[in-house]
Amino acid sequence: MNNEEKLRRLFAKKLIQPGTRHFEVEDDFEKEEEKEYTTIDGVLYELDNTGNPYAAVKCSPDKKGAVVIPEGIVKINARVFKGSKIEDLVLPSTLRVIEHAAFMGCKYLKNIDFGTGITKIGDTDEDCVFENCESLKEINIPPQVERIGEKAFSCCFALKTVKLNEGLLRIERNAFNCCYNLKEITFPKTLGSIGKYALSWIQKVNVQGKMLPCDIVLGVTTRGYPDLMPSIVEINYNGDLIFLPKCIVNDVSMKNLNNLVNAAALIEETWKYAVDDSTEKELVVKDYIYRKEKGEELPKSQEYINQNKQQVLAWLVNMDRTEDIISLIHTKALSTENIEYLLRLTENVNMRAYILDTAQKAGLYKDSLNI
Numbered sequence: 001m002n003n004e005e006k007l008r009r010l011f012a013k014k015l016i017q018p019g020t021r022h023f024e025v026e027d028d029f030e031k032e033e034e035k036e037y038t039t040i041d042g043v044l045y046e047l048d049n050t051g052n053p054y055a056a057v058k059c060s061p062d063k064k065g066a067v068v069i070p071e072g073i074v075k076i077n078a079r080v081f082k083g084s085k086i087e088d089l090v091l092p093s094t095l096r097v098i099e100h101a102a103f104m105g106c107k108y109l110k111n112i113d114f115g116t117g118i119t120k121i122g123d124t125d126e127d128c129v130f131e132n133c134e135s136l137k138e139i140n141i142p143p144q145v146e147r148i149g150e151k152a153f154s155c156c157f158a159l160k161t162v163k164l165n166e167g168l169l170r171i172e173r174n175a176f177n178c179c180y181n182l183k184e185i186t187f188p189k190t191l192g193s194i195g196k197y198a199l200s201w202i203q204k205v206n207v208q209g210k211m212l213p214c215d216i217v218l219g220v221t222t223r224g225y226p227d228l229m230p231s232i233v234e235i236n237y238n239g240d241l242i243f244l245p246k247c248i249v250n251d252v253s254m255k256n257l258n259n260l261v262n263a264a265a266l267i268e269e270t271w272k273y274a275v276d277d278s279t280e281k282e283l284v285v286k287d288y289i290y291r292k293e294k295g296e297e298l299p300k301s302q303e304y305i306n307q308n309k310q311q312v313l314a315w316l317v318n319m320d321r322t323e324d325i326i327s328l329i330h331t332k333a334l335s336t337e338n339i340e341y342l343l344r345l346t347e348n349v350n351m352r353a354y355i356l357d358t359a360q361k362a363g364l365y366k367d368s369l370n371i
Helices: 004-017 216-220 251-262 277-294 301-309 309-318 322-330 336-345 349-361
Strands: 037-040 045-046 051-059 064-067 085-090 111-115 138-141 161-164 184-187 206-209 230-236 242-243
Touching: 037 051, 045 138, 064 161, 161 184, 216 230, 216 251, 230 251, 230 277, 242 251, 242 277, 277 301, 277 309, 277 322, 301 309, 309 322, 336 349
Parallel strands: 064 085, 085 111, 138 161, 184 206, 206 230
Antiparallel strands: 037 045, 045 051, 230 242
16 A cells, blocks of 8 residues: 555544544525525625625535636635535636635635635634635635635645645645645745645645745644655755754754744754654755855764764665765765675665776775675
């Protein structure tokens, strides 16, 4: 069973426990006698006191294809389209509010045009507006949107591309949690803060602003499932790279690391917060290679490698990190003795050939080195 299937089963168990509000389609909507309604293209709308539709209140779970919310609609009530079979959605410029779970579980939804009206995606503490829309692969958050709500796009498993435009101020907790195909994202300059676990599966973050968003570590790291998740997350900030462990051992360590990074007090030695030995070594090696290629003389990661040389080399061989070994040779981190040790460790013919060729070119060749 691959990781994707494991995750689907894991999240399914979490999301459909008895008593939760996820996935069940509520068909108990009753019209209120004192209110007036109209149906447009299979969607029930409540009328205002002038007789014009202003709020979407109910849609059949069997509704298929495209839904275009008419101009004049200012609100989509909670759970209106939940579990429906719609595939395309167009929101009007007049829209101001999307309530809790309005489109949760729309598993066939592929395209969303957010329009020019809505300024926040979600309206409560636990929004879940587009949670578990499994066919959604790409979204473009328009510039008037200032806030992406809690769990807004959680468990959108197919989501690969998210464009965040200038104007966005905050991403709430768990907004893109469990979106395991979303691997890279760029933060606009306006983004000021990010909630915990908002991007729990992200692997690369590009920060365009001069300041890191508040609580960025809390937003892009997590505490769960280290065997299934990527091991590190890379933050590109002000022309520098920060490598963080993806999984952190506990909340205290997570908060400490978050405070240090936000205060620009720590951009090295993040490996001290890794949840396991393998991640620790990966962070050290990445940090060392990056800093030596930048021209730094004595990065702190070099001290770690010097003190734990055989353990690091054994990890590189066991994890089949040929490219990292080549980079270490190029940065003169390895001696002839280290090269010989690597060749004794590995039985991989291709790895041995690459190591030997690179060592020869680096002037580390000895007659005793052979495949």
